[in-house]
Amino acid sequence: xxxxxxxxxxxxxxxxxxxxxxxxxxxxxxxxxxxxxxxxxxxxxxxxxxxxxxxxxxxxxxxxxxxxxxxxxxxxxxxxxxxxxxxxxxxxxxxxxxxxxxxxxxxxxxxxxxxxxxxxxxxxxxxxxxxxxxxxxxxxxxxxxxxxxxxxxxxxxxxxxxxxxxxxxxxxxxxxxxxxxxxxxxxxxxxxxxxxxxxxxxxxxxxxxxxxxxxxxxxxx
Amino acid sequence: xxxxxxxxxxxxxxxxxxxxxxxxxxxxxxxxxxxxxxxxxxxxxxxxxxxxxxxxxxxxxxxxxxxxxxxxxxxxx
Numbered sequence: 001x002x003x004x005x006x007x008x009x010x011x012x013x014x015x016x017x018x019x020x021x022x023x024x025x026x027x028x029x030x031x032x033x034x035x036x037x038x039x040x041x042x043x044x045x046x047x048x049x050x051x052x053x054x055x056x057x058x059x060x061x062x063x064x065x066x067x068x069x070x071x072x073x074x075x076x077x078x079x080x081x082x083x084x085x086x087x088x089x090x091x092x093x094x095x096x097x098x099x100x101x102x103x104x105x106x107x108x109x110x111x112x113x114x115x116x117x118x119x120x121x122x123x124x125x126x127x128x129x130x131x132x133x134x135x136x137x138x139x140x141x142x143x144x145x146x147x148x149x150x151x152x153x154x155x156x157x158x159x160x161x162x163x164x165x166x167x168x169x170x171x172x173x174x175x176x177x178x179x180x181x182x183x184x185x186x187x188x189x190x191x192x193x194x195x196x197x198x199x200x201x202x203x204x205x206x207x208x209x210x211x212x213x214x215x216x217x218x219x220x221x
Numbered sequence: 222x223x224x225x226x227x228x229x230x231x232x233x234x235x236x237x238x239x240x241x242x243x244x245x246x247x248x249x250x251x252x253x254x255x256x257x258x259x260x261x262x263x264x265x266x267x268x269x270x271x272x273x274x275x276x277x278x279x280x281x282x283x284x285x286x287x288x289x290x291x292x293x294x295x296x297x298x
Contacts, residue, residue, distance in 0.1 A: 004294075006279055030275075188287075192278040200273040200286065207273060207286055 001027065001041065001056070014056035019046055022058040029078035029089070029140075029188075033101060040086055040101075042075045049075065049088060049099070049110070062110025067093055070112040077140035077188060081147055085113065089138040089151065094118075096138060096151055096162075116162075133160050133172070140189035142197065150197055152186035159186065159197065159210070173197075178204055270295070 001024070003011040015024050025045035033040060037054040048063035049072075063072040073092035080086055084101040095117040099110050118134035136155035143149055148170065149162045159173040174183045184203025192198060197210040271290035279285045286295045 006283075006285075028274075187274045188276045190276045190278050192282075192284070198276045198278060198284055200276045202272060202274065205271055205273070207270070207276065207284065209284075 001030070001039070001052075003056070012056060014052065021061060022050070022052070024050075028076045031078045031080045031086075033080040033084055033086075034082070035084055038101075040078055040080055042078045042088060044074050044076055047072045047074065049078065049086065051101070060110060062099065063088075069115065070097075072097070077138070077142075077152070079141045079143045079149070081143045082145075083147075086110075087141050087143060087149055089141045090115070091137050091139060091154075094135045094137065096135065096141065096149065133162070135160070139187045140200070142189040142191050144191050144195050146195075150189055150191075152183075152189050152199065154185050154187070157183040157186060159183075159189070159199065173210060181208070181210065183208070 001015050002013045005011060015022050015027075017023060017025065019025065023046075024041070024043050026043075027041050028044040029042035031040045032038070033051075038059065039052040039054065039056070041050045041052070043050050043061075047065040048061050050061045051059045053059055063070070063075065065071065065073060067073060071093075072088065072090050075088045075097075076091045077089035078086065080101065086099040086101050088097045088099065090097050095115050097115040098113045100113055101110075135151065135153055137153065138151045139154045140152035141149060151160045151162065152158075153160060157174055157176040161170040161173065163170050174181055174186070176182065176184060178184065183199065183201050185201075187200040187202045189200075190198045192209075199208045199210060201208050270286065270288055272288065273286050274289045275287035275294075277285045288295055
């Protein structure tokens, strides 16, 4: 892991290749727990999540290879909610997992709180029409200011917007294509300060910025 | 900031590139080879975003994007 200032000045690095604590094999996702400034990393090929202090001190790791509850298979995207929960795109298990962090003490951290692979729900708040969500290699996750989760699904080239409290699908954005609002293998996600969604549209070699009302507000790059 | 010679920096694998406001979108349409950027200073340097895999919101409305092909991190207004 390398840390830089936003001006691109190198600050520090930590970790090395391997399987032990503070060692990595193809780390993919990084997120900051804003309540503690801890650094949370998806250590993809070690099938685990590692947590470090702001200065790079190893704090904890959780997860192991497998398909059972609490196990991971090539986790990629990662995000930390305002209450410290760690949301992981468990990519090759085709599911999203939410783990506790207990960022104040880390006791009990890494406990699986819930996971969801995609189900059909009725979103009563917006429509009586059922929305069906099935993840197929989800890569990116992001949490907006309201706590809702957005997932980038690689295979379907869609973004799935989920209400965090019960993982109810709120909307589905995109689909495969090259037009504005369509994607070709969306990878990482992030929210900006206005809760617009920033999307790495990998196969289309661009970044798209989508509003929360399902329309690209502008297209960057 | 590494704004002086974008093309030269990009040739060095593993170098993190800070481009910030010197990058400007000149063609929003996707092309086979990627999306084109143009630097404001010095002029004439073209940067292609290729295989973006990581993204984050920066300060002052910027977007930080990792370009896996160029081993670079771009800051874009």
